Amino acid sequence: MELYQKTIHEIAADLKAKKVSSVELTKATMAHLKAVEPKVQSFITVTEEVALAQAAEADKRLASGSNITPLTGVPLGIKDLLCTKGVQTTCASKMLEGFKPPYNATVVERLNAAGAIMVGKTNMDEFAMGSSTESSYYMKTKNPWNLSCVPGGSSGGSASCVSADQAFASLGSDTGGSIRQPAALCGIVGLKPTYGRVSRYGLIAFASSLDQIGPMTKDVEDCALMMNVIAGHDEKDSTSANVAVPDYTTEMKKSIKGLKIGIPKEFFPEGMNPEVTEATKKAIDQLKSLGAEVHEISLPHSPYSLAAYYVLAPSEASSNLARYDGVRYGLRVPGENIVEMYSKTRAAGFGPEVKRRIMLGTYALSSGYYDAYYLKALKVRRLIKQDYDKAFEKVDIIVTPTVPNPAFKFGEKTDNPLTMYLEDVFTISINIAGVPGLSLPCGLSKTGLPIGLQMIGKPFDEATLLKAAYAYEQSTDWHKRKPSLKEN
Amino acid sequence: MAFEDYEPVIGLEVHCELKTATKLFCGCPTTFGNEANTQVCPVCLGLPGTLPVMNGKAVEFAVKIGHSLNCNIADYSKMDRKNYYYPDLPKAYQVSQYDKPLNYGGYLDIVTKEGTKRIGVTRAHLEEDAGKLVHAGGKSGRLDSSDYSLADYNRGGIPLVEIVSEPDIRSSEEAHAYLTALKSILLYIDVSDCNMEEGSLRCDANVSIRKKGTEKFGTRTEIKNMNSFKFVKQAIEYEIKRQAAVLDKGERVIQESRLWDVTENKTKSMRSKEEAHDYRYFPEPDLVPIILDKAYVQKLKVELPELPGAKRARFEKDHGLTAYDAGVLTSEQELGQWFEVGAKLTKNPKGFANWMMGDMAAQMKEQEKELQDLKFDQKKLAELVDLVDAETINSKQAKEVFLALFNEGVSPAEVVKSKGMAQVSDPKAIEAAVDKVLADNPNVVADYKSGKQGVIGFLVGKVMQASQGKANPKMVNEIIKKKLDV
Ligand SMILES: [Zn+2]
Numbered sequence: 001m002e003l004y005q006k007t008i009h010e011i012a013a014d015l016k017a018k019k020v021s022s023v024e025l026t027k028a029t030m031a032h033l034k035a036v037e038p039k040v041q042s043f044i045t046v047t048e049e050v051a052l053a054q055a056a057e058a059d060k061r062l063a064s065g066s067n068i069t070p071l072t073g074v075p076l077g078i079k080d081l082l083c084t085k086g087v088q089t090t091c092a093s094k095m096l097e098g099f100k101p102p103y104n105a106t107v108v109e110r111l112n113a114a115g116a117i118m119v120g121k122t123n124m125d126e127f128a129m130g131s132s133t134e135s136s137y138y139m140k141t142k143n144p145w146n147l148s149c150v151p152g153g154s155s156g157g158s159a160s161c162v163s164a165d166q167a168f169a170s171l172g173s174d175t176g177g178s179i180r181q182p183a184a185l186c187g188i189v190g191l192k193p194t195y196g197r198v199s200r201y202g203l204i205a206f207a208s209s210l211d212q213i214g215p216m217t218k219d220v221e222d223c224a225l226m227m228n229v230i231a232g233h234d235e236k237d238s239t240s241a242n243v244a245v246p247d248y249t250t251e252m253k254k255s256i257k258g259l260k261i262g263i264p265k266e267f268f269p270e271g272m273n274p275e276v277t278e279a280t281k282k283a284i285d286q287l288k289s290l291g292a293e294v295h296e297i298s299l300p301h302s303p304y305s306l307a308a309y310y311v312l313a314p315s316e317a318s319s320n321l322a323r324y325d326g327v328r329y330g331l332r333v334p335g336e337n338i339v340e341m342y343s344k345t346r347a348a349g350f351g352p353e354v355k356r357r358i359m360l361g362t363y364a365l366s367s368g369y370y371d372a373y374y375l376k377a378l379k380v381r382r383l384i385k386q387d388y389d390k391a392f393e394k395v396d397i398i399v400t401p402t403v404p405n406p407a408f409k410f411g412e413k414t415d416n417p418l419t420m421y422l423e424d425v426f427t428i429s430i431n432i433a434g435v436p437g438l439s440l441p442c443g444l445s446k447t448g449l450p451i452g453l454q455m456i457g458k459p460f461d462e463a464t465l466l467k468a469a470y471a472y473e474q475s476t477d478w479h480k481r482k483p484s485l486k487e488n
Numbered sequence: 489m490a491f492e493d494y495e496p497v498i499g500l501e502v503h504c505e506l507k508t509a510t511k512l513f514c515g516c517p518t519t520f521g522n523e524a525n526t527q528v529c530p531v532c533l534g535l536p537g538t539l540p541v542m543n544g545k546a547v548e549f550a551v552k553i554g555h556s557l558n559c560n561i562a563d564y565s566k567m568d569r570k571n572y573y574y575p576d577l578p579k580a581y582q583v584s585q586y587d588k589p590l591n592y593g594g595y596l597d598i599v600t601k602e603g604t605k606r607i608g609v610t611r612a613h614l615e616e617d618a619g620k621l622v623h624a625g626g627k628s629g630r631l632d633s634s635d636y637s638l639a640d641y642n643r644g645g646i647p648l649v650e651i652v653s654e655p656d657i658r659s660s661e662e663a664h665a666y667l668t669a670l671k672s673i674l675l676y677i678d679v680s681d682c683n684m685e686e687g688s689l690r691c692d693a694n695v696s697i698r699k700k701g702t703e704k705f706g707t708r709t710e711i712k713n714m715n716s717f718k719f720v721k722q723a724i725e726y727e728i729k730r731q732a733a734v735l736d737k738g739e740r741v742i743q744e745s746r747l748w749d750v751t752e753n754k755t756k757s758m759r760s761k762e763e764a765h766d767y768r769y770f771p772e773p774d775l776v777p778i779i780l781d782k783a784y785v786q787k788l789k790v791e792l793p794e795l796p797g798a799k800r801a802r803f804e805k806d807h808g809l810t811a812y813d814a815g816v817l818t819s820e821q822e823l824g825q826w827f828e829v830g831a832k833l834t835k836n837p838k839g840f841a842n843w844m845m846g847d848m849a850a851q852m853k854e855q856e857k858e859l860q861d862l863k864f865d866q867k868k869l870a871e872l873v874d875l876v877d878a879e880t881i882n883s884k885q886a887k888e889v890f891l892a893l894f895n896e897g898v899s900p901a902e903v904v905k906s907k908g909m910a911q912v913s914d915p916k917a918i919e920a921a922v923d924k925v926l927a928d929n930p931n932v933v934a935d936y937k938s939g940k941q942g943v944i945g946f947l948v949g950k951v952m953q954a955s956q957g958k959a960n961p962k963m964v965n966e967i968i969k970k971k972l973d974v
Contacts, residue, residue, distance in 0.1 A: 083537040096536070103530050105537060204536040208773035237539050238775050316773055319571050322580030323534050327639070337632050342573055365571070365768035374770060 004029040004075075004165045005482070008222040011168060012070040015062055022062065022073030026055040026117050029075040033119060033166040039147055039485055041139045042161035043120035044080045045088050051075060054117045061115050070225045072115030077161040077170035080121040081128055082213070083202040084108055091204050092124045092136035095324045095331050095349030105202020106234045107171060107213050114229045119167050122157030126351045127321060128178055128206040130154050131423035134414055135353045143186060144483035145449050149407035152182030152423075158216045159186035163483055169217040169226055173203055175210045176309055177403075177427025180439035183216055184402035184452020187441045187481065189223045189469070190216045192427075194459045195434035196241035199234030205320040207313035208239075210431040219479045220440060220470040224248035227462060243460045251463035252470045257291035259468060262395035264299045267426055273405045279443030279451040280401045283472065287399065290471050295395055299387040304380050305429035306421060311364045311377035312432070318361030324349060356417065381432050388433040392458045397468055400426050402439040402452030430456055438465045441478035447488065450478075494697040494735075496728045497705055498657035500720075502670060504649050504680045505617060505688035506549045511645040512616045513540030513583070518647075520686050524640035532645035534578035539774050542567075546647035547590070547778060548788060549679040550614045553649050554591025555789045556673050557609045564779055565590045567614070567772040572765050575631070575639050576619040584615035584650075586769040590778065596653075596673070597797050598665040599815050607666050608654030619644035643687075649679075655694065655705065660724040667691060667717050668819065672796045676821045684716050691720055695727045696741070706731070707741040711755055714748045723748040727755050799824055807837035816845055822859050830866030839873045840866075847887065851894045863897030872900040880904060881911050882961050913960040915967070918951070921959065922967050925950045936972055944968060 003011065003025055014020050030048055037043060058073035078084060081091045083101035085108075090096045104112065111118070125135040133141045133156025141156040143149040144164040151160040155172030159182035162170050172179040174192035183190025191214045198213045205211060215226030228249065233242040263284060268277060288294050326332035326345030333348050335341035350358070364373035391398060403423060413420040430437040435456055442453035453472070457465040473479050511518060514531035531538045554561050568586035594609035620643050625635030651670065657663050671689060674680045682689040696708035711727055714720045731741050746755040794802075796818045803814035803824075818824045827844060831837035848869070851857070872893060876886045881904055889903045904910055912918060925947055926933055935943050944965070951964045 081537075083535075089536070091536070099536070101530070101535065101537065103535075103538075201539050202537040205774075236541060238541055239539075239773075315770060319569050319581050319768070319770070322571060322573065323536070323578065325573060325575075325580060327575045328533065328578060329535070338575065339632075362768065365770055367766050367768070370768075370770075 002028070002032070002165075004032045004168075006168070007218045008070060008074055008168045008225055011074060012072075012225075015073045016068060018062070022055040022058040022117065023052065025073060026051050026075050026119070029167065030119060033161075036164050036166060036485060039142060040144055040160050040164045040166070041141050042077065042122055042157040042164065042166055044090055044092060044123050044136075044138050044157070046120040047087055047118050050087060051117050051119050054112075054115075058115045058117065067115075069114040069229065071111065071229055073117065074168050075117040075119045076111065077120055077122045077158055077167035078108065078118055079124055079155055079158045079170065079172050081124060081173060081204040081206075082108055082171060083204065084118065084121065087118075087121065089121065089204070090138070091128070092126045092138055093349065093351070093354070094137045097137075097331065099330050101202075103202065106199035106236060107230045108202060110229050111171075116229075120161075122155070122161055122170055124157055125154035125178075126354050127204070127317070128154040128173060128175055128211075129317070129353050129357050131177065131181055131420050132408075132410075132413065133157065133182070134410065135351050137351060140410060143407045143449075144485050145187060146407065146447070147485065147487040149409055149449065150185070152185035152403075152407065154178040155182050155190075155216060159183055159188060159190070162186070162188050162216050162218060164485060165482075169215060169222050171213055171226075171230070172216045173206075173211055173213050174427075174431065175206050175212075175313060176431050177424035179214045179216060180402050180427050180437055180452065180454060181423055183439045184441075184454075185407040185450065187444075187450030187478070187483065188216055188218060189220055189438070189440045189473075189479070190214065191223050191227065191438045191462065191465070192430065192436060193227070193231060193462055194241075194436045194457075195431075196239055197243070197436070197460060197462065198230050199232075199237040199240045201234055201236040205316070207316040208320060209316060210309075210313055212431070220252065220466060220473045221249065223438070224252045224466050224470075227466070231462070241460065246463050248463055248466050252466040254467050255291065256287070256468050256471045259287075259292040259397065259464070260395040261287060261292045261294050261468075262297035262391055262398040263294060264297050264302065264391070264398060264400060266299055266302045267400035272401075275443075275445045276401050276404060276406070276451055280399075280453060283442040283453045284399055286475060287468065287472055290475060292468070297391045297395060297398065299384075299391060299398075299429065301380065301383045301387050302429045305384055305432050306425055308377040308380040308384070308432060309424075309428045310360065310421065311373045312381065314357040314361030315364045315374055316361065318358045318365065321350075321354065321358055353417070384429050385433045388435055388456075396458070396464055398456040400454045400456070402426060402454040406445045406447070406449035406451055426454060435459055436462045436465055438462075438469055440469050440473060441481070442472075442476070443478060444481065448484070491729065491732050493700055494728070494732050495700045496658055496724070497655045497696045497698060497708075498659075498663055498724060499655040499694040500653045500657065500663060500666060501692045501694070502651045502667070503690040504553070504651065504674055504682065506546055506647040506649060507678075507680055507688075508543055508545045508549065508647055510543060512543050512546050512614075512647040513645055516645065520688070522642060524638070524642060527642040528644070532578070533641055540583060540772075542775060542778070543647060546614060547780070549647070550590050550612065550649050551780070551785060551788050552677050552679055552792060553612050553651070553674070554594065555792055556677050556795055557591070557594040557596055557612060557651065559591035559594030559609060559612060561780065561785050562588060562590055562592065562778075564588060564777055566777040567775045568769045569772050570767045570769055572767055574618070575637065576621050576641075576644070578619065578641060578644060582616060582618065583772050583775070585613035589613035596666065596669055598662060598669045599800075599811060600661055600665045604811075605662065607656045607662070610652045610654050612649050612651045615648050615650060617643050617646040617648050655696075660721045660728070663693065663724055664717055664721045667720060669796065672819050676793055676795055693720060693724055693727075695724055695731070697728055697731045697735070706735075707743050709741065709743065709755070710745045712745055712747055712758075715750075719748055719750065722753065723755055726753065730755065793821070796824075803827075807831050807841070809838060809841055813838075813841050813845065817841060826859055826866065830870055833867055833870035834873045836873050836877050839877065840870060843869055843873060843890070847890050848894070851891075863895070864893050868893055868897070868899055875900055875904060879911055879913055879960055879962075881909055882957075884957060885909050885911065909958065911960050912955055912958045913963060915963065918955075918959055918963050918967055921951050921954050922964065922971060925954065926968075926971060933972065944972075
């Protein structure tokens, strides 16, 4: 096994035992990254210089033997909507081409403090709007399991780079499924924490009340290790919660005997891909055999979550993205007057999906429509949240498929945005309710594409999710499969 | 229709910059007048990914404003985004408050020639200020016609409280009185510098007119860009006349924003394009709602200083001042405090107040002095008041003594002593002087007796002259009358 194929917990042991230095590891990872990058295209920016400088620092730390964390010296990918000081941060948009933030996102600061290495900024759907990473202005990221398929999105590059061993783990962001769906499609673990668990400071906003940063990793233990570093209150983010953070790696290893699992009937609609249904049912049986109790539950308002989401998220986005006006940074297309400059800049800087959502949101917030759309969506949001509250009175976690289908081909869903929006049908209500959700591999389709299992937890109870996921993972070997990096 | 047949209906929107040390959502300083874009950070520049954090001091100041304007303080309040594009607004939305303002339903009592009137305060909400633009070239000095414009974001993100009055104001005088009273309160509670030149106090006026005796409001215009209370008064007066002329011609007033043009002394229409806004308000998702502890809100109320209205009433009651005098002396906190110390040192607080508002105010204005520059304290001014009341010196002498007091800080008693000014109030001495003057001026005496009573002033003057100004003029007058009226 090559060094770069290992997990964080494996390589951390090697680094600590000085079997390998961080510089050696970073160079090896960087060489592999570059070798497969023409095929996969995970990165908008590869930060080799930064990585090697950080690795040299990490080696000093490792040599000193003090202040070592499991992430010290470990190469990671960072989604290109997390601000990195002095390093281009584009949100995969032409609008922010060349934009170098003067500050680091809080999560980036925390990774730096832990001694992690940044190998690059990963590709994504433009401003995180999409489920295939096809709306990136820069490149099309391929699914390492089948290069003619999409990696999912919006955190497509963050998923593909981990799947293809270009990085040991990555950070993604999830507004309606943008961590879990690509994690499922690329056969890795992805966690969207509870809203408020991880600071959003420095995350370039798509929809502020739904966005959450989370880890994308090769296995559950790595996910717990990443959470140990990034979770916790940040005074720079008023919406980050001051709730104690447990040691996730310790919690993870506890038994799931007697764990109550809810299966919502609404998440197994007729006509769903039978392979996905079957893989999910098998996984549920597996959890049962590990000592969990299974209960059928109902989340009656979940069919309305997609509609509510496509009012709330675009509304917030229309306001969040208004600042890209060509005045202070990013793209500017000159005009005869200020209004012309605004419209020319925004016409040239944004892609069609971003424009579509800005228009949706602007419309929904307009006077005369606000009550019918935005206010109504807020009411639906409350009902969906109540569904989850009620369900969690009975069960500890909820288990569903992550996505209705495995990865699809390029261009398959770009003509009809609604088919693309349906990719998030199982993930979206989790963001609306603000609860945590995790996806991990639970099978392969006949064509060899990964299938994801979603676990949904109580607010701020990521520990139980990780515990259930770890127990399941340890009893299977889906997480050990490696992609072909071929076109099928 | 005659101009007097119309009744103006006016509401004022006042923006007051809070004097917190740092901005509303970041740690940048709020000091005025520094080099452009030196008081900025990623947060107040609205850089991608940044988030606001509420300044607790700003909330405290805003609640104090609410209390001092007799408002209800909301149990639950929230911030909202007001969306519009303008280069001075780096996020393209202003974080403000829409349907849940921090303070609502208050009032402010104003005093005009007609007496006291209560003006409703609809709301006083918290929001962030925008940056400042400087337009180069072009005809109108405005963005859309400038050659280029420069943006300074030092002011961007400074906390503001917007105080919106009910349309209860009926004249430019009332508007002026409202602003004066409001500014006085804001200075009393020490939450703002209220400096209109530096823009820390700004005012927009909504003006409409209707036929007297009717209920329905006319179409209003919003007047902006009035940089002093004087301009507010002038602009409102101009606008009332303009609207009356429009209606008299049988035309309709257009609802629009108008700018006060200082050079031409008129309001001018802003192009409607710039104001055709749908602000698409919605709750600011990056901030949590403001839910204040009741005990904390109560504590802020208890800690408020005595406000101008209460102080005015007390000055009238305790010190026998007229409403007008009490109003003047309470318009500024320091003035009221200075008076109160003095009022305790004399038996004649009214006399003390008269000196403050008369000779003292005049000299301070002439010599551009503030209270803290004075060379004398209240004790010395009280001494002067008592010397006059005891008739030791007369009012003419008192003016001379006051000048010495003001210019050199010399004690009035010492001035009287050193200049030998003590007034002559010995009836015998005065009688002798009167007798001499009457004897020397038989013609004048004859005039008086024939009915020309006005000549008595001449006789009094002669006696005063003879006594080198030291005679008690009241006694001189009485004695002359007594002698001639026999
Ligand atoms: Zn700042």
